Amino acid sequence: MRLVLITAALVFRVGLWAQADSHPDNYDFHFGKDLISAPGNAMMEGGGFVEPGAFSKAEYCGHCHKEAYAQWRQALHSNSFRTPFYRTSVNILLRTKGIEFTRHCDSCHNPIGVLSGALTADSKVDRSFDPDGLTCMTCHSVSRVQATVGNGGIVMDIPAVMVDENGKRVPGEVPDEEIRKHPERHSKAVMRDVLKTPEFCAACHKANLPPTLNDYKWLRAFTAYDEWQNSKFSKRNPLSFYTDSFTTCQGCHMRRGELTLEDPGAKNNTLVSHRWPAGNTAVPFYYGFDEQLKKTVEFLQSGKYLNVDLFAIRKASDDRIVAPLGSVPFQLAANDTVETLVVIQNKGIGHSLIPEVRDLFEAWVEFTVKDGGGTEFYRSDFVKPNGTLDEKAHSFTNRLVNVDSSLVDNHKVWTVLTTAYDNTIQAGRSTLVRYRFRIPAGATGPLTVTAKVNYRHLRQSYLNNVLGEDHPVYPVVEIASRSRTLNLGGNVPSGPDPKDNPEWMRWNNLGIAYLDQLQYADAVAAFNEVVKLRPTYADGYTNIALTEMVWEKYDSARASLGRALALNRDDARALYYVALLEKRAGNTNALVADLRKVIAQYPQSRDARRELGVAYYQKHQYPEAVEQFEALLAIDSDDLTAHYNLSLLYSRLGMEEKARQQAELYAVKKADPGAAANSLDFLREHTEVSTELESVPWHVHTDMPEGIGIADKR
Amino acid sequence: MRTSVSLAFLLVAMFSERAAAEESCPWLNAATAGGALTAAVTTAVTHETANRDDAVCTFTGERSRLRIEVRTMDTPRTEFASRAAQCSENPEALRAIGNEAVVCGSKGSAQLVGRVRNRLFVVVVTADDPSARLREKARAVAESVAGNLF
Numbered sequence: 010m011r012l013v014l015i016t017a018a019l020v021f022r023v024g025l026w027a028q029a030d031s032h033p034d035n036y037d038f039h040f041g042k043d044l045i046s047a048p049g050n051a052m053m054e055g056g057g058f059v060e061p062g063a064f065s066k067a068e069y070c071g072h073c074h075k076e077a078y079a080q081w082r083q084a085l086h087s088n089s090f091r092t093p094f095y096r097t098s099v100n101i102l103l104r105t106k107g108i109e110f111t112r113h114c115d116s117c118h119n120p121i122g123v124l125s126g127a128l129t130a131d132s133k134v135d136r137s138f139d140p141d142g143l144t145c146m147t148c149h150s151v152s153r154v155q156a157t158v159g160n161g162g163i164v165m166d167i168p169a170v171m172v173d174e175n176g177k178r179v180p181g182e183v184p185d186e187e188i189r190k191h192p193e194r195h196s197k198a199v200m201r202d203v204l205k206t207p208e209f210c211a212a213c214h215k216a217n218l219p220p221t222l223n224d225y226k227w228l229r230a231f232t233a234y235d236e237w238q239n240s241k242f243s244k245r246n247p248l249s250f251y252t253d254s255f256t257t258c259q260g261c262h263m264r265r266g267e268l269t270l271e272d273p274g275a276k277n278n279t280l281v282s283h284r285w286p287a288g289n290t291a292v293p294f295y296y297g298f299d300e301q302l303k304k305t306v307e308f309l310q311s312g313k314y315l316n317v318d319l320f321a322i323r324k325a326s327d328d329r330i331v332a333p334l335g336s337v338p339f340q341l342a343a344n345d346t347v348e349t350l351v352v353i354q355n356k357g358i359g360h361s362l363i364p365e366v367r368d369l370f371e372a373w374v375e376f377t378v379k380d381g382g383g384t385e386f387y388r389s390d391f392v393k394p395n396g397t398l399d400e401k402a403h404s405f406t407n408r409l410v411n412v413d414s415s416l417v418d419n420h421k422v423w424t425v426l427t428t429a430y431d432n433t434i435q436a437g438r439s440t441l442v443r444y445r446f447r448i449p450a451g452a453t454g455p456l457t458v459t460a461k462v463n464y465r466h467l468r469q470s471y472l473n474n475v476l477g478e479d480h481p482v483y484p485v486v487e488i489a490s491r492s493r494t495l496n497l498g499g500n501v502p503s504g505p506d507p508k509d510n511p512e513w514m515r516w517n518n519l520g521i522a523y524l525d526q527l528q529y530a531d532a533v534a535a536f537n538e539v540v541k542l543r544p545t546y547a548d549g550y551t552n553i554a555l556t557e558m559v560w561e562k563y564d565s566a567r568a569s570l571g572r573a574l575a576l577n578r579d580d581a582r583a584l585y586y587v588a589l590l591e592k593r594a595g596n597t598n599a600l601v602a603d604l605r606k607v608i609a610q611y612p613q614s615r616d617a618r619r620e621l622g623v624a625y626y627q628k629h630q631y632p633e634a635v636e637q638f639e640a641l642l643a644i645d646s647d648d649l650t651a652h653y654n655l656s657l658l659y660s661r662l663g664m665e666e667k668a669r670q671q672a673e674l675y676a677v678k679k680a681d682p683g684a685a686a687n688s689l690d691f692l693r694e695h696t697e698v699s700t701e702l703e704s705v706p707w708h709v710h711t712d713m714p715e716g717i718g719i720a721d722k723r
Numbered sequence: 724m725r726t727s728v729s730l731a732f733l734l735v736a737m738f739s740e741r742a743a744a745e746e747s748c749p750w751l752n753a754a755t756a757g758g759a760l761t762a763a764v765t766t767a768v769t770h771e772t773a774n775r776d777d778a779v780c781t782f783t784g785e786r787s788r789l790r791i792e793v794r795t796m797d798t799p800r801t802e803f804a805s806r807a808a809q810c811s812e813n814p815e816a817l818r819a820i821g822n823e824a825v826v827c828g829s830k831g832s833a834q835l836v837g838r839v840r841n842r843l844f845v846v847v848v849t850a851d852d853p854s855a856r857l858r859e860k861a862r863a864v865a866e867s868v869a870g871n872l873f
Contacts, residue, residue, distance in 0.1 A: 093839075093873045096873040132752055135755050135758040477841070479800070
């Protein structure tokens, strides 16, 4: 049978397999011998190159898997290389530094190009595979991932759609009847367990900028994977503010849907999505993939991801906040100056809002107030006629800065020195945005106040750079919004909207937002409202304790944690913070005991492993400390504390080579203290974003002249 | 002495010719062009304007030919419209090839005129085989060219 399969493969088309010691003529090993994908990380099993023809075209898979093929053709993965939005950026790298540097990006965007040796000057490789980006055979040939290093850290096996009777992969295409006769062998070749793990996604949804790319030092680019791991959905982090059921990347982005075309991979007439809906509307808009665009918009607007809460108002005449809106009575009148507190919760995203390349993607809050006649008298955070966003908008973006303290535009990430500004909402957290307006004299009620979170892919300046300024208007999607009607005169409690969070959670989110803005008294007050409404909620007391700890009120923090543990003595989150109090008090044995309890429940808790490693080190239990830091590196291969401590520990244990390696990793990954000066230079020149920093909690969006308003009164 | 000068002249001439012959097409390599034409190809690159970023690449196979012209426009909208209007034999506007593109032609020859920002590109595929799907080939080549122009 094996002979039959091999013969069939030869008859159809064999992708020639290059040996590790062979390579395309004139390949530029710019970054070192055998480093074919550096500065990226993609590699073949056993090393070396592979002929591009070894990867069957997607059409080959598609003649049976019609549904998967149709979805994939419109998805981001199939268009990972060819889109103008990607090419513009990578072409700048190619033109300024050389094609060999593009292996950094293309280890994910075009792995066939990298692994076939096509990305070298004067390449002799036929690039007809470019338009297919990540094909069926690129993902379904991955045998494993290289820890969680990212940058395309996949290990690719021989592309094959069948294994023989001994489980050996059969390269090339085979007749359909062979697959029908042995579906289990087809499945064994293409459906490896790694495909279903979040670590598989991490291979590309985690990225860094290595010194080989930027001639500077290692910088984190993005890591949706780590954000997921720290979120409630991973069940790996005891410190998330909320809990939920375990969900992987695939759980959200590859949900099962009903078939519209034939597909033998379907189960119960459903197939896991090969559209991977997420946030990218630009690519389907450019290609005219209407179904993909529709599914993307539906995904963004599913209502699962964000909660917008018009939480409170504060009148200029009164220091107290009226909160929560909808639950308490209050009075309003014309000429009142009103500050509105809008709480935006990243409720159901397993990563940050917005993830990954925050220098190109753009989400922002739009806030409007209309009078009873529908006339808008206040608007903040809007798109201007030229398509750019109001510079003062509250946006969930970042500002990357280069060595000249100037904005890094066009995604020239190899020129990044530092991040001057990064305004995101991490998974499970909330942010507080303040808007102040004056109700016009003579205004008629009721007023309609609306806050929305809008999203677009991509920011206008980048679209202009890619397409010139005469391009069509790209979609803006409203992800979430909330409106409230405010009467001029008396307002009575109105009851919740079905989309609203329960009242305790509204207070909890406010507390989290205050905590992140370093407003500790306000945060404790908000969390106290939580435990009043829900006295059996252990996390409410832990949230109070957490705030008190960062406020350096350790005794009251201990008391609050005691209340949490009285409700649940095994509460891992409370135990972790108790451990930190023990650490501060010098009770190392208690510290170790508490952390071991946490790790027993959450073996992949980075924080607990890190603290326990340090504790063992202080107790001179070096092997135990090494065990914790090695476990920590298995969770996050870039953990600085682990690198630093292992460099010392290995040395003490006489393992000098390993110590040297860890010391080198620490040195290259450690933040450059001088880079902060460039951030400050940039922020001094760009007050429109520096005022948005979380360390400026009194910042209020307003069109009122300076000197008028609540902040000044306070 | 005379012999030495002649030899040096010959060497310079040989290297100059070789250098000129080896200039590769900036927007499509010979292997990809050969794949599109399903033939082994020879490559020629010429510059017809003073702008060295503009060029004409010609790939010649035994029974087929591919010509790629790229030039920079001063007035992109009008120049593109004017050039696209010349693509008049069964023209079809294409989406997602550069900023805009149109393909035309019939059996034996297909032409695609497109634009990326202020760069005009014209792809012409000709073949002796009347059954060759030349519009598809022109489109595939144009996508690569546009991708490299972005």
